[in-house]
Amino acid sequence: MQSNSKKIHRLKVGGNYYTIKLVDREDISNERDSGECNAAKLSIKIGEDMPQGAKEVTLIHEILHALNITLDEKDIEFLAQGIYQVLKDNNLKTEWKF
Ligand SMILES: [Zn+2]
Numbered sequence: 001m002q003s004n005s006k007k008i009h010r011l012k013v014g015g016n017y018y019t020i021k022l023v024d025r026e027d028i029s030n031e032r033d034s035g036e037c038n039a040a041k042l043s044i045k046i047g048e049d050m051p052q053g054a055k056e057v058t059l060i061h062e063i064l065h066a067l068n069i070t071l072d073e074k075d076i077e078f079l080a081q082g083i084y085q086v087l088k089d090n091n092l093k094t095e096w097k098f
Pocket residue numbers: 061065073076
C-alpha cells in the first residue's frame with residue numbers, strides 16, 4: 001500500500017498557518033489539558049505522552065478552537081471525537097506523524 005503520510009509541523013487553518021508542536025505536558029498552559037491552541041501565536045501544542053489516537057483527536061480538537069474561538073469546550077469535545085471517528089471508520093484518514 002502506498003503511504004502518503006508526512007510529518008505535520010504546519011497546517012493552514014482558515015487563512016492562517018499554525019505551527020504544530022508535540023510538547024511535554026509541562027509546556028501546556030493547563031497541564032491537565034492534552035493540547036493547547038494559541039490563536040495569537042498561531043501555534044497548536046499537543047501532549048507527546050499520549051497514544052497516537054489521542055494525539056490525533058487532540059489535533060482535531062485544537063483545529064476546531066482555531067477555526068472558532070467562541071465555540072465552547074463541550075461542543076468542541078463532541079465534534080472532535082465525532083469527526084475523528086468518521087475519518088477513521090471510513091478509512092479517510094492517512095497516517096499522521098507529528
Ligand atoms: Zn479545548
